Amino acid sequence: MTFEPLSIPGAFKIGLERLEDERGFFARTFCQREFELHGLAPVVAQCNVSWNAHRGTLRGMHFQREPSPEAKLVRCTRGAVYDVVLDLRSASSTFRQWAAVELGSENCAAVYLPAGCGHGFQTLCDDTEVFYQMSEFYDPALASGVRWNDPCFGIRWPIALPILSPRDAAYPDFQP
Helix, strand or coil: CEEEECCCCCCEEEECCCEEECCEEECCCCCHHHHHHCCCCCCCCEEEEEEECCCCEEEEEEEECCCCCCCEEEEEEECEEEEEEEECCCCCCCCCCEEEEEEECCCCCEEEECCCEEEEEEECCCCEEEEEEECCCCCCCCEEECCCCCCCCCCCCCCCCCECCHHHHHCCCCCC
16 A cells, blocks of 8 residues: 555545456555554444435535544545545644545545544545445544535535535534
């Protein structure tokens, strides 16, 4: 695996090192030792999948509050997404800044988000599937989010007029 640091401390784009032959390729997508060597939390408490029927679907910006903030490893296994990491850690040098990476079934890349960061993505094509590995168990009482288009963050999404859930559309402006 390759680990490319993003502009958000502790966030990485993770690429595959493919072993290819006439049949296709084989690659490791997770290794506890390699994650630890890069200072990442290699705990996987839960895995989730998100299937999205339509291009332009936007899910986010989600995070889990204290005492159980989640680190996430996110991979797009079918289709393609514009994936956004939003730094919501008040003590961070990049607090309220964001970084984006295109993930898809063709580039096979993943994004690692450290605990305390918000996460969202917008689908770039129909029939898109996203797979998550989470460091904490989901707790509905701690689930939270910030508005995808809050001017405090200035996230630039590739597709205007996204398809949103009522919950994602209704998050209030961020209050630091």
